[in-house]
Amino acid sequence: MLDIKWIRENPEALDKALAARGARPLAAEIIDLDEKRRSVVQRLQEMQSRRNAASKEIGIAMGKKDTELAEKLKAEVSEIKTAMPTLEAEERAATAALDDLLAGVPNVPLDDVPVGADEDANVEIRQWGQKPGWNHPAKEHFEIGEALGGMDFERAAKLSGSRFTVLTGAFARLERALGQFMIDMHTSEHGYLEVSPPLLVRDEALFGTGQLPKFSEDLFKASEDRWMIPTAEVPLTNLVAGEILPAEELPLRYSALTYCFRSEAGSAGRDTRGMLRQHQFLKCEMVSITDADSSLDELERMTAAAEDVLKKLGLHYRVMALSTGDMGFSARKTYDIEVWLPGQDTYREISSCSVCGDFQARRMNARYRAKEEKQTRFVHTLNGSGVAVGRALIAVVENYLNEDGSVTVPEALVPYMGGMTRIEKAK
Incomplete structure (x- = not known):
């Protein structure tokens, strides 16, 4: 606010x-x-x-x-x-x-945010890595997953309808491995505190981070006063709601590996095949609570932490500065990290890192006070995907496809896969 x-x-x-x-x-x-x-x-x-x-x-x-x-x-x-x-x-x-x-008033963009109506005005900041150099044809993840017997969309639809996936065998393990790899990296290398938060939250939590009242159609309501979280940003950021924090304790950095739930309202006809746009998905979230002077530096640090995941997985990506018309409601500035997907022959968002200034803090009444000062100030909040697990799985499957249809396991994930180095057709 x-x-x-x-x-x-x-x-x-x-x-x-x-x-x-x-x-x-x-x-x-x-x-x-x-x-x-x-x-x-x-x-x-x-x-x-x-x-x-x-x-x-x-x-x-x-x-x-x-x-x-x-x-x-x-x-x-x-x-x-x-x-x-x-x-x-x-x-x-x-x-x-x-x-x-x-x-209902969105946050004010920072002066260096590109001005434009939509994603066409986004500006590329940098790239890392190279596109796969193999000569065999690229395939989309759902083709690979179905051929190897690890992705079942028909049974998922029988259970829950569209935009769900059943993963089995090595693919189920790959999802788990990616999530554990990410949370381990952020907690051991990037200084985030691991949190296991509730997946159901009250109205006021969603108001605090800006999803309510304007974006209720994007959410799943579980009961009269509980909602399924659309992202762990909601419970992690609201950990400090209504509190006055000592300035010397800042920044606070939280990370959580949780399932997220989104109705995908308004996305009819978009990415209907495969795992790109799901009602339920696994994501590793990062949230930072800082003082007013540190938040812009923290955005760069958070974005680098998300990039580090893709670097260790050996995945080619680019970083985009989002335009004013493409940014989220609560953000003042956002970087999207877009991973290369050979099967689609395009880049797709896999992480979004945003600085919100004191916008969310005012809605949550979250403040801090410097030593020996009576006056309080609103904290600054940041959130970022570190990264979306399902989309990382898609990227690994498409980028590590072998000519025989098997998938090589990235070296960083081999310990999490019990030593497995290749995903082959399920027997």
Whole structure:
């Protein structure tokens, strides 16, 4: 959520940022609602102040035995008490209207974010590695997985419908190996604390990270007050909700390997075959909680940690700076890491690392305080995939395909695969 004081002082900057994101101007509407709310609050405060003063004056009048004045003051206090509930209701309604509007306003992009309507305006920052140099034909992961007997989409559909996969044998182990490899790397090499969080969260957790109220259609609701997490960003970031952290404890870095659940609303017809766009998928998440001065450096560090996964797996990738029109709701700046998939002859996103500034912290009321200072400041939050396990599996299968249809296991995963160096057709 944006700071209302900043909006009052920078209405043009807000509308410019909204225009860059492809949204309509809102500054005038927000300021109008804010002025109405402040007017009601001022009247209410004046009324409360007068009630308190009149109550004291009653005591003075009674002490002087001025009954007439005392009765007049009592009538005034009674009138104020009668009027206050109406004004308090106005204040609650005005605050709710302003909060509802602010809750739907996206974060303001940083100045160096490419301006554009969609992914076509994204800018390549760097590449690493090389595309496979073999001469045999490339295949898509589902062709390879079905031929080797490790991916079953028909039985998954029988169990759960579309956008699910049953992995068996070496493919099931490969998924587990990738997840363990990633979480081990981030905790032992990159300084993240491993967390095993709940996969069900309350409304306020999803509000804190920005999924609610605007993106409820992208989520799965499990019960009246519980939602399946769309990403472990939600529980990990909300670990500090409502807290005041000592500045010397920052940064906090959390990592979790969890299943995630997304409805994929609006993606009908896209990536319907295979494992690219699933309702349920495994992902290794990274979250950082920093002070206000460190968050941009932390974004570079987090992105490098995600890249390190692909480097150790020997997978060619590129890093893209997302445009204003392609960034997520809560982000100020985002890097997407796109891995090369020979079967599709294209790059596909496998990690997204974002810095959110204090946007989520304001929604969660998460703050920090420096030593010997009374004033608190909102923390800055970052999140990134380190990386999406299912898409890493796809990338490994397609990039390590052999001419005979088998798949070589990347060296980094061999210990996690029990020494297996090649995935062959299941017997």
